[in-house]
Amino acid sequence: MASREEIYESLGTVYDTCSVFNGTRLDIVEMGLVHDVEQDAGRVKVRLLLTDPMCLYLFEMRAQIIDVLSALPGIESVEVEPVAGKLWWPERMTPAARERLERLRRERIERLGLTPPSAVEGSVE
Secondary structure (H helix, E strand, O other), X not given: OOOHHHHHHHHOOOEOHHHHHOOXXXXXOXXXXXXXXXXXXXXXXXXXXXXXXXXXXXXHHHHHHHHHHHXXXXXXXXXEEEEEEEEOOHHHOOHHHHHHHHHHHHHHHHHHOOOOHHHHHOOOO
16 A cells, blocks of 8 residues: 555656646645645545636646556555635745746746846836
């Protein structure tokens, strides 16, 4: 039977689809998208927080979660469901993920020659 640690380790190999597209490659655990995991014998239920109630990538992430968890010993079924009535918020990210995201954003802003929002907010035109 897979341990809770093995389950979370496997979930850490599933990347938030939007973060893959924007180049940040944050996994669903470090992003804080995994609300909770219930395990009952060979059945595992993963409840996810979504960044948007109309997230188009839920089905993609669901398929990846089912694939990685089904490969673990003793897991017979995997259920993935969004948490109703709650959304993800950035404070759920691990500190390391927040730092990496901020660094990548700063690099992108510099590369594009843009002015960071904090430098513009107080100016009067």
